[in-house]
Amino acid sequence: MTELIQTSGALDQFCEDMSRSPWVGVDTEFERIRTYHPRLCLIQISTPHQTVCIDPLVGLDLTPVARLLGCDGPLKIIHSARQDLEVINHEIGVVPSPLFDTQIAAAFCGFGEQVGYAALVEAICDIKLAKGYTRTAWCKRPLSTNQIAYALDDARFLGRLYEYLERYLQSSQRLSWAQEEFNILSGTDMLEASKSAAIEKISNAARGLTQVGQSIATELAKWREQAAMHCDQPRQWLLSNDQLLTIAAADPYSVIELAQIDNVAAEFCKRWGEPVIAVVECGRDKAVQFPVRDRPGRLPPRQKALDKVLWKELQKISDVAGLPPSLIARRDDIRALAAGKRDLLLLRGWRSEIAGKALLHCIDRYIN
Template sequence: MTVQFIDTPEALSALCQQLTGSPWLAVDTEFLREKTYYPQLCLIQIANEDIIACVDPIAISDLTPLLDILYNPDTTVVFHAARQDLELLYLIRGELPPSLFDTQLAATVLGYGDQIGYANLVKQCIDVDLDKAHSRTDWTKRPLDPAQIDYAADDVRYLRDIYHILKDQLTDKKRTHWLDDDFATLSSPETYQVDPKTIWRKIKGGGRLKGVQLATLQQLASWREDRAIKSNRPRRWIIKDEVMVDLAKLSPESIDKLSLIRGLEKGNIERHGKILIEQITLAKASPKESWPVVKKLSSLTNQQDAVIDALMSLLRKYCDQQSIAPTAVANRKDIENMVRGETDIPLLHGWRNEIVGHYLAKFLKGQLTITADQQQIHIHTQG
């Protein structure tokens, strides 16, 4: 099937006429964000049963006709590993397509593996080996040669077949509803919104701070986020994470003392020195009750560790029965949180709770026991 390369408004209009009314559309994007805060959209690949096209958003400034089709509630937009594609669409449109399908999530609940890559899924589903020759392409460069365009088109060419295969398997195994919660998360604007007041949580090493040091990190992180957004530059280009932590720890009180911070370059001090001192001063003056707090988890006892080991065995047992990777359902940290009494964890909601979580809860209540022989674990329901 010939791939259409769309790089004029007229060609886009003609393509949209062909796509209008499609019950589903396979979509992928190519983008670059190494030098910017926001991802730069470089290419949109789109396909239905009859058409494969690559749309050039660098050449076409107004994508409204195409977006209107993607945001039609009667059209299911199919992605593989949708989150970054949806982040782009949310930035462009300020909302998310109302009808979504993610083949990576579907593959997870069907036993293909946790977070399976597109190439691996194509191989497993339709026994095609994808060409990786252009995996390092700079998609901002123009013109794109025919081989690059064809390579990009493969991301939706086979996505069409995979969508139908997985959808049929979900129906056959009565697992379609398992994806409701995960798809709802993908469709929620909150998934893509950044809160400057909590962005400090993403800074490595920040969790080791406390008190006014943590308040200082929060203040600095909020300022850096605002600066990165306004300048459209990566956070690390403003100030690196490790420098942010040292600034919060040492809390220098003057521009001269900023030079003592390891890794804080002279140019950064010249550009941001005054505002850094202002942010540190603001944090120190803030009321104690407003300071963020990192929840410190108590150490687990030997008995609790033994319970966790038993729960991990149950997790593997139930996942084996459903041919699903245990890591797709829960990890040891999730089990530890469950033993600590937490309930707001993915394991205890949606399909994960249906196939595993509620059984583990029964075990903790003494309503389910396990025995073992040299071959396997045996599960016994009480009463």
């Protein structure tokens, strides 16, 4: 079979054959420079017997790919899957599952957090991959032989990585830990997560504003996501974070006032002035009920001391387990734990077993 699938017949046959495979390795090439949504440019799929590229830009019906990558298909092996899941979900309408993320698995196997695919292939397979096409414009056609070969390699070794990492996880009794992470990842609404993260970033950046300013900033961030999605352009192209925060701080009552803000272009006001003023007004009206976020201040001495104790304890636990501390808990999680919060990922699942319970005992000893 050809290594680049560009016809419906070849795609149907490939997906039918691969549906009986125990696993498929999956990678994608996409572009996200000028659009809100990532644009899928190439899909690479490997099996125990072959590796192919599927060209989605030739107008193929990708329904057979959706069936293959859906929950009824074989195990999907992806390295650092989050962005691949997002683009596949948007373009094909499925979130690949069941999932095995080799980057997550590698972290549980002593390779460190967020190890790259090429580094992992070199460490496990003793093969050094080419790097020449990392920044290729994958939307351009035709693709060269070298480009196709590079893309194929991005999926070709996923099976070998899986077999090695799965054996290690089984022998170290950590497979269930990794599976928890895979399930969380494949169960996430990627588009909503991306939107929420962008809005949360603005809400945090607006902490220095008044209650009214913070409320307006949050409403503008929500509006920006919808407008950027509708226009299919990057949110920062529509309205940068700095511009958004400047508008929120200025609290304009009219398009004329909006146009007088130094950081706001006349072209923007002409196209978006009226809806922006409507959003500002909405934020102003909601301000009385808006939960104000204060700037991070100095921790009370006792809480600061407890935070240090917990962080040191986490580092000891991670050293014994041979895991990166940040895989178990982020610094903010430890601060939240020291502040008395208990609805934390750190206190659920494998994290609770390996560290959460011990850290709670540590708190009890410190307090008493």
